[in-house]
Amino acid sequence: MTQKETFKVLEVKNLHFSYGKFNVLEDINMKVMPGSFLGLVGPNGSGKSTLMKLMLGLLNPDRGEISLFGEPVHSFKQWSRIGFVSQKANSFNSGFPATVFEVVAMGLYGKVGLFRFLKKHHKQKVKEAIAQVGMEQYEFHNIGKLSGGQQQRIFIARALVSEPDLLILDEPTVGVDAQSVKNFYDMLKDLNVRKGITLILVTHDIGAMSDYVTDVACLNKCLHFHGNKETFEEKREEMMTAMYGHDVSVIEHNHDHHHHDHEHDHDDLDGVRS
Ligand SMILES: Nc1ncnc2c1ncn2[C@@H]1O[C@H](COP(=O)(O)OP(=O)(O)OP(=O)(O)O)[C@@H](O)[C@H]1O
Numbered sequence: 045m046t047q048k049e050t051f052k053v054l055e056v057k058n059l060h061f062s063y064g065k066f067n068v069l070e071d072i073n074m075k076v077m078p079g080s081f082l083g084l085v086g087p088n089g090s091g092k093s094t095l096m097k098l099m100l101g102l103l104n105p106d107r108g109e110i111s112l113f114g115e116p117v118h119s120f121k122q123w124s125r126i127g128f129v130s131q132k133a134n135s136f137n138s139g140f141p142a143t144v145f146e147v148v149a150m151g152l153y154g155k156v157g158l159f160r161f162l163k164k165h166h167k168q169k170v171k172e173a174i175a176q177v178g179m180e181q182y183e184f185h186n187i188g189k190l191s192g193g194q195q196q197r198i199f200i201a202r203a204l205v206s207e208p209d210l211l212i213l214d215e216p217t218v219g220v221d222a223q224s225v226k227n228f229y230d231m232l233k234d235l236n237v238r239k240g241i242t243l244i245l246v247t248h249d250i251g252a253m254s255d256y257v258t259d260v261a262c263l264n265k266c267l268h269f270h271g272n273k274e275t276f277e278e279k280r281e282e283m284m285t286a287m288y289g290h291d292v293s294v295i296e297h298n299h300d301h302h303h304h305d306h307e308h309d310h311d312d313l314d315g316v317r318s
Pocket residue numbers: 063066068086087088089090091092093094095248
């Protein structure tokens with residue numbers, strides 16, 4: 045590990061991005077330090093997913109630089125250090141024929157190939173990852189029979205099995221009920237504090253996440269705010285007005301997700317970059 049790597053997990057400098065002529069991100073500057081828990085918030089269409097794709101090297105910036113663990117993203121190769129859970133993760137339908145254990149083991153494919161050839165210590169890693177998200181008793185349950193919140197935990201476990209240093213979560217609580225959301229955030233906080241995993245949580249649900257994060261970035265094409273949670277709390281009203289307009293109650297966004305609930309596509313099996 046180099047000096048640089050211990051310094052910043054992610055750095056974004058003067059980043060600009062557009063889809064054709066449509067400007068989506070303007071002059072974004074961001075730093076994510078090891079052990080931090082960043083909430084990246086912004087309204088629908090503010091560019092959150094686009095920024096995430098840029099961070100993961102899935103899109104190329106028009107201008108600017110992105111580095112992961114001190115390495116420019118275009119030459120970065122240690123993808124097992126990064127776990128990614130997308131918003132479509134909780135979309136297995138009830139007939140999907142895989143157990144919790146099998147789904148989590150998929151997180152090791154990049155390392156070991158087919159899970160039926162998993163060695164004992166790999167099986168142990170799968171079990172540990174399942175335990176980390178508090179789902180031990182569901183190991184041999186069918187994934188499709190679990191609730192949205194439980195499925196989402198399993199996807200986190202799948203991302204954790206390769207022991208990432210950075211975990212990026214895109215709207216992980218879409219379609220999850222309020223109590224489960226709280227439990228879910230408690231679990232994330234625990235991973236952050238006890239395991240030292242750096243977290244980036246992308247959400248438009250600013251209300252629930254702000255109790256848990258250490259840092260906040262508010263995005264709406266440009267970054268309206270990027271700093272620690274305490275400073276964010278002081279400027280909260282101002283930020284909300286700048287990003288969402290005067291009449292919008294932030295709480296309302298919590299319950300605005302139902303249109304996502306019925307997606308049943310399974311393409312997210314490829315969602316973790318290996
Ligand atoms: N492939 C694409 N081609 C053209 N425009 C796109 C494409 N993907 C997204 N956009 C547009 O770019 C803008 C930013 O989209 P993006 O998905 O990054 O926002 P977001 O903050 O993640 O939104 P949401 O919270 O709704 O997921 C939106 O106006 C969107 O319509």
